[in-house]
Amino acid sequence: MATTSEKRVHGIAQHLRSSLLDGAYHPESRLNEVQLAAQLGVSRTPVRTALQQLAGEGLVEYKENRGFFVRRFDxxxxxxxxxxxxxxxxxxxxxxxxxxxxxxxxxxxxxxxxxxxxxxxxxxxxxxxxxxxxxxxxxxxxxxxxxxxxxxxxxxxxxxxxxxxxxxxxxxxxxxxxxxxxxxxxxxxxxxxxxxxxxxxxxxxxxxxxxxxxxxxxxxxxxxxxxxxx
Missing domain, CATH: 1.20.120.530 (GntR ligand-binding domain-like)
Incomplete structure (x- = not known):
């Protein structure tokens, strides 16, 4: 059974995934964890976990020491x-x-x-x-x-x-x-x-x-x- 924390991450990931697929974020733009956390009314930790999940799906890319960016598709x-x-x-x-x-x-x-x-x-x-x-x-x-x-x-x-x-x-x-x-x-x-x-x-x-x-x-x-x- 999913914990409250896991459900929160799932909800954040689902929200961000829908926004990305709907084109709400420009390709190659940086996804600021602090700003996203403030917008969603949550702490930075579940946002980061959700972004890591989306990176695993190929929707975003993680760049060392720079953070997460919207993936540009060729x-x-x-x-x-x-x-x-x-x-x-x-x-x-x-x-x-x-x-x-x-x-x-x-x-x-x-x-x-x-x-x-x-x-x-x-x-x-x-x-x-x-x-x-x-x-x-x-x-x-x-x-x-x-x-x-x-x-x-x-x-x-x-x-x-x-x-x-x-x-x-x-x-x-x-x-x-x-x-x-x-x-x-x-x-x-x-x-x-x-x-x-x-x-x-x-x-x-x-x-x-x-x-x-x-x-x-x-x-x-x-x-x-x-x-x-x-």
């Missing part, structure tokens, strides 16, 4: 993470097709698909993106659960340590592009239901790699703009 890191994710999610789709989805998973995926289609038909673009983002997470997470293997979850969790691969950070695509992604969701689900493992795997890998190309291109452009402005 475009190669982003590309590699999407490649790993495509393999893991492709495997999940194949296993889900081979093993069959539970009735509960089928209901959840169909609800996610309907939610995505409804979201993308909304006139309010911001709301359309929000609703589609939720449906996208539901779709992928349910297929991952349907694979019934921890390997997929472990690999995707590793990929998720790179902020640019997270769904909330790839929702900047045009609505038309999102509609193409939604159509791909329907095709992937149809292949899984038809118990076509190779088709399901190929469709899912293509789906993820399509996102990789777009994100890598935008990320490279942003990095180039940063270098010009500094």
């Amino acid at each position: 475009v190669a890191d982003v590309i590699d993470a999407f490649e790993m994710r495509s393999l893991a999610e492709g495997l999940a789709a194949r296993l889900a097709a081979e093993r069959g989805l539970t009735p509960e998973d089928e209901i959840e995926i169909e609800a996610a698909l309907e939610q995505g289609d409804t979201g993308l038909s909304l006139a309010d673009e911001a709301e359309a993106r929000r609703v589609y983002g939720i449906s996208n997470d539901r779709f992928h997470s349910t297929i991952q659960r349907g694979a019934r293997t921890r390997l997929v979850s472990d690999v995707i969790a590793l990929c998720n340590t790179i902020p640019q691969t997270l769904s909330q950070n790839v929702m900047s695509f045009s609505l038309e592009t999102m509609r193409v992604r939604a159509e791909q969701h329907h095709k992937i689900y149809a292949a899984i239901l038809a118990r076509q493992p190779r088709e399901a795997e190929e469709l899912m890998r293509t789906h993820v790699l399509d996102v990789r190309r777009a994100v890598a291109r935008d990320f490279a452009r942003a990095r180039k703009a940063d270098s010009v402005n500094t």
